[in-house]
Amino acid sequence: MTTSITPAPLEIHPRLASALPERLLHPGRLLWTPKELAELTGTAAAELATPLRRLLRFDAERRWWARLALTDGVEVWLLSWLPGQRTAPHDHGGAAGAFTVLQGELTEEYRYPGGPIRQRVHAAGRPIGFGPGRAHRVGNTFAAPAASVHAYSPPLVRTREYSSLADVPAEPPPVPVVLPR
Ligand SMILES: [Fe+2]
Numbered sequence: 160m161t162t163s164i165t166p167a168p169l170e171i172h173p174r175l176a177s178a179l180p181e182r183l184l185h186p187g188r189l190l191w192t193p194k195e196l197a198e199l200t201g202t203a204a205a206e207l208a209t210p211l212r213r214l215l216r217f218d219a220e221r222r223w224w225a226r227l228a229l230t231d232g233v234e235v236w237l238l239s240w241l242p243g244q245r246t247a248p249h250d251h252g253g254a255a256g257a258f259t260v261l262q263g264e265l266t267e268e269y270r271y272p273g274g275p276i277r278q279r280v281h282a283a284g285r286p287i288g289f290g291p292g293r294a295h296r297v298g299n300t301f302a303a304p305a306a307s308v309h310a311y312s313p314p315l316v317r318t319r320e321y322s323s324l325a326d327v328p329a330e331p332p333p334v335p336v337v338l339p340r
Contacts, residue, residue, distance in 0.1 A: 197288030214325020263305025
C-alpha cells in the first residue's frame with residue numbers, strides 16, 4: 160500500500176475560477192490575522208468588482224450570500240443587503256473576520272467582551288478586520304442596496320447568535336479547534 164501527499168484543498172466558486180488568483184488565498188496559510196483578512200477582502204472587492212457584481216443577487220425574502228472560496232485557512236463570502244436587511248447579533252465563535260463593502264453602505268453595531276456597544280458606518284472600499292472577540296449586528300440602514308465581501312479564519316466555525324448585544328458574555332469565545340478537512 161502506498162501513501163500519497165495531497166495538496167491543501169482549495170475551492171473557488173466556479174464563476175470566479177478564472178478571476179480569483181490562487182495566490183490571493185495563500186493556500187498554505189492556516190491561520191489568518193485580522194489584517195491579512197482585511198487585505199484579502201479589500202483586494203477582492205477592488206480587483207474582482209466586475210465578476211462579483213455579475214455574481215451578485217438580491218432577495219427580498221432573505222439575505223442572499225454565496226461562498227467565493229474555501230481553503231484550510233480561510234473562507235470568503237459575498238453577501239447582499241437590501242435596505243432593512245440585517246443579521247442577528249452574533250459573534251464568529253472564536254474566528255477572526257473581516258469585510259469590505261463592495262457597494263452601498265453598511266451599519267455595524269459591535270461590542271467586545273465587557274465593553275460598550277458602539278456603532279459604525281462602513282463605506283465602500285474600506286476594509287475592516289477584527290479579532291475573535293468582536294460580536295456585532297450588521298445591516299443596511301440606508302436606501303440603496305448594498306453588497307460586501309467577508310472572510311473568516313479559521314473557516315467553517317459556527318457563529319453564535321444572541322438576542323441582543325447586551326447579552327454577549329464577558330469572556331471572549333475560546334479559540335476553536337480546527338481539524339484538517
Ligand atoms: Fe459577523
